[in-house]
Structures are given as structure tokens and as C-alpha cells.
Amino acid sequence: MPNPFYDRDIVSIKDFTKSDLEYVFSATDRIRAMKPSQRGELGKGRTLGYIFYEPSTRTRMSFEAAIASLGGSSIGISELKSSSVEKGESLADTIRVIDLYSDVIVLRHPMDGSSRFAAELSENPIINAGSGSEEHPTQALLDLYTILKEKGRIDGLSIAIVGDLKYGRTVYSLLYGLANYKVDIHLVSPPSLAVRKESIYDVQGRLKITEHNELDGVLQKADVLYVTRIQRERFPDLQEYEKVRGSYTIDNATLQKAKKDVSVMHPLPRLDEISHSVDATKNAVYFRQAANGKELRAALLALMLNESPAL
């Protein structure tokens, strides 16, 4: 199969088929097994440019660590105050300029659809590292990869997605990715943070979804508990945020009611939705998930930058 990621934009996970996803997962397995010296040849002399209009820890650092592990370098802006964005430069001009200095561009922006717009302007491929509350496709890739590694399969699993399903962009990318598999999906949220139907219209026929307001009913069923943060920054009204924050907290008492081998995942950062006491249990997957982020992004970059990478 030809490399489906070479010189291609990663704007939406909907742009990729199940076999594309499997292609990147197996490339991730192979890159993990490579010696640093071999791996360091895959991105030699290549530059990753990034601009983050919203804060990031894991996504930006994992992309930087990923390109470094391939022998490439990264340049970018994560503090807008030190850039011309502060002077009012448009996204279009900013992307055109980063495009001049980079082989691949990583963009995080607060507006939905920003990455698709950037991809139209840029000669080099764009990676969407979060576009408003629309999508975060590389997070979904690493989430699916993590489920595969933890459970040995994705098909046949029961997956509960909990928390802020309205504004959480990782939720949508994950749902779009899961539409390629036969899974039972349980969506757990307060009614005010239920999933946006208008954003799952074209995949809903491929998803078996049950919606819940309470966590208790799904704990016995779920193989994976994917917990999300209530996104304070996306609430138009902070009073509404205060009403729903801390709606679902996963702690050791919650785990007592769940399947013994339930995998607790979180895209991070977390606030109080997963108690720190869960960290020491074998159910806590979220730090391994974050570690997979670097490896999967390294594989993705190697595939995007090389038509036939020595993987």
C-alpha cells in the first residue's frame, strides 16, 4: 500500500480510511522499535514550524520531541505576544510566512475550520493541532493507538466518553475515528454539555451511540473510560461553567463500580475530573497515552515528510 500520509494535510480524521489509520499505527509500532540512530535519519534536515494561538503543553512538546527524535528541528510561536499576530497580522499571512521557513506546519487556533483554511494557503502540509471545538485529529490518532495497545483491539469494545462533549474537540475527532470500528459508544455528560448533533451528522449512521446523564449506569459496561475536562475557556457564560464543573469525578470509589480492567484515559490537562489517587492504579492509562503522543506524531511526521520512509 502506498504511503497515504506523504505530503498530505492532517486537517480532519474524517479524511482518512480505516486502512490509513492502521498504516500509521503499524508505522508507530515500527518507529518505537527503531534505534535512535536509525530514527534520527527520517527527518534529518527537515523543519517543523508551529504556531499555537491557544496554550498547549503536550501537543506542542510532543511534536517538538517527535521531530527532534527524527533528526529534524522545530521553530515556532507559542507566545503570541512576541509575534506579529499581536500587531494584528492575519492568520492567512502568518501561515504563508511560516510556510516559507518550514517543511510541515503545526497549527492550533481557536476558530473552527481554521486548519482547513490554512491548508488551502500553505504549500507544505498542515497538521491541525486543535481547531476551536471542531477537531484535534492527532489526539484521536494517539487515542485510538492507545486503545489498541491497551486492549489489543478496538472492535467489540464498549467505550464511554465522559464530561464536556459539547466543546471538547478531542471528543469529535475520537468519534470520527471510532466510526471506522464496531464499538458501543456511551456518551456521558450533563444535558447542557451533550454532543453537538450538527457535528456528527455525517458519521452518526456508522456509530452506535447511547447518551447518558449519569456515569453509574455505564461503569459496568465500559472497557474504556475516556474522561474530558470541562472547557472553561469555551463557555460563553462562566456561571454555566460553575454549574457543571466537577460533574463527574473518577476516583477509587468509582473504579470499584467499574470493570476491573477498565482503561481510564484523558487527553489532559485534567483538573478535578480524575482524582490523583487513580494515578497509581493499573487502570490509569493517561500518562502512557501522552507518551504514545510523541511516538505516534513521530511516525506521522516520518510518513508525511518521506514518500517511502525507511520504517
Add this chain to the structure above:
Amino acid sequence: MSEASQLLVRRIKDGTVIDHIEAGKALFVLRALAITGREGTVITVALNVPSSKHGKKDIIKVENRYLETSETNKLALIAPRATINIIKDYKLVEKRKIQLPDSIAGIFKCPNLKCITNSGEDIKSVIDVIDKEKMVLKCRYCARAISVDELVF
């Protein structure tokens, strides 16, 4: 066109008559077609004309311009019942209905205020028609499904 309507708006020698526009939508139709009046040709607009079929209708006559199918199909979401009449030397030479295109660029705003097309960037909205039966639309940028009622001019 009924006799009463013809009396209200004079016959044209050459051009396009858009008839049976849903009452009150003619000004939107002009906007969608980017007809401003600055073109210099005679444009007649009649609003709320009595109609035997629908009670009331709007009519637009654009003289000396033959609107193409690709232009008038943009009206599918504003005035789906409208008929396009091409007139040459006072004779009706072509009559056509409007057909829903696969996508419409630059006419409607995406109703999602957080969509990049509403950000002030130099970008034209593109609305794709994803289900012609149920009239379901989707913004090509933010990927949200939109109903016709939600469209913003």
C-alpha cells in the same frame, strides 16, 4: 405570468425574468446574484405581487442580461420555486426551474460564529449540500451540518 402581474411590470425586449420568487425574497435574490443596479441596465423589482398559485410572489426583470444556470442555481436555497425565463426580442426562448447545486460559495454566512469564515480573515464561505432530499447543508470549513432555516445572509 398573470395579466395583473404584466400590468404591474412592463414586458422586456431582452433579458431575464425571474418569476414566482417567494414573496419578500426578491431583495435577497438580487444580493445572491450580485445585482446592485450599478451595472447600468434596467432592473425592475416587484414585491408581493398577487399570484393565483401562491397568494403572493416577487418578480425581478433584468434587462439585457441572460442569467446562466450556474448563477440562478445559487437561488435554490432562497427561492426554490422561482422560474427563470430568458427573453429575446420579446419572445420566451428558454424557461427553466432552479436546481440545487452541490455547493454554494460566497452567498451565505455559516451560522457558527466560531467558524473561521466569520473571523474577519479574507475567506469565502462554502456551503456544501450533503443531502438534497432532506436539504441538509454543511459548512466546508467548520464541518457542521446546517439546515436551510439557519443560513445567514
